[in-house]
Amino acid sequence: MTRIMIADDHEVVRSGLRSILEAQPRWEVVGEAADGKEAIRKAIELKPEVAVLDYALPLVNGVEATRQIRARVPTVEVLIFTMHDNEKLIYDLLKAGARGYLLKSDAKHSLLAAIESLSVHRPFFTAKVSETLLESYLTKAGTAENVLSSRERGVIQLIAEGNSNKQIANILNISVKTVETHRAAAMRKLNLTSAAALVRYAIRNKIIEA
Numbered sequence: 788m789t790r791i792m793i794a795d796d797h798e799v800v801r802s803g804l805r806s807i808l809e810a811q812p813r814w815e816v817v818g819e820a821a822d823g824k825e826a827i828r829k830a831i832e833l834k835p836e837v838a839v840l841d842y843a844l845p846l847v848n849g850v851e852a853t854r855q856i857r858a859r860v861p862t863v864e865v866l867i868f869t870m871h872d873n874e875k876l877i878y879d880l881l882k883a884g885a886r887g888y889l890l891k892s893d894a895k896h897s898l899l900a901a902i903e904s905l906s907v908h909r910p911f912f913t914a915k916v917s918e919t920l921l922e923s924y925l926t927k928a929g930t931a932e933n934v935l936s937s938r939e940r941g942v943i944q945l946i947a948e949g950n951s952n953k954q955i956a957n958i959l960n961i962s963v964k965t966v967e968t969h970r971a972a973a974m975r976k977l978n979l980t981s982a983a984a985l986v987r988y989a990i991r992n993k994i995i996e997a
Contacts, residue, residue, distance in 0.1 A: 789906045790817045792835040794826035794852070795868070796845050804839065804868075807898065814902070823847025830856040830863055837905045840885075842869040842876065850876075850883050857884030864905040868894070874919050887911040939973040940994060942966060946982065947989035 820826035823844035842849035866887035893913045904911035
């Protein structure tokens with residue numbers, strides 16, 4: 788039996804969710820909460836497999852409620868059920884420990900799949916949320932990559948592979964002075980002060996294999 792808890796400040800939402808969820812074989816709604824403080828208390832008391840939390844809960848919001856529930860009862864999987872798809876909010880909730888994020892507008896098509904996924908400890912995100920996360924990831928990854936130019940990354944790779952400035956100049960068909968300029972620029976951007984630190988950076992960021 789999959790035990791589920793619902794936390795939403797609107798009684799009609801809680802009632803609707805209960806009806807849908809309890810119509811499924813071997814699913815049981817073991818408790819409801821109308822605010823974040825009550826959600827934390829009931830999660831600790833009832834230890835459901837899945838807690839369905841609205842973000843905009845009174846007293847304690849969904850981020851803090853998620854954080855406290857996951858800290859006190861790590862076995863509870865948290866599904867955020869909300870109308871908000873703000874990138875920062877999604878990030879904060881995932882960082883707090885939520886493993887599912889479902890927009891209320893997607894509930895008709897995805898609610899049951901979300902509960903099913905979390906009940907077996909698999910994360911769940913709807914397509915819209917996944918797109919938001921992907922765009923955020925690509926933007927941040929792109930920003931990180933753009934700290935260094937492609938030529939600076941190439942020089943770092945060759946340094947980390949043990950090549951001298953003269954060897955790098957020959958490989959890249961540029962002057963030794965240009966190699967030194969790229970090397971100095973990369974180290975300045977990365978706030979590194981030694982060749983050893985440059986090698987560690989290259990390994991850590993998978994510019995070369997360890």
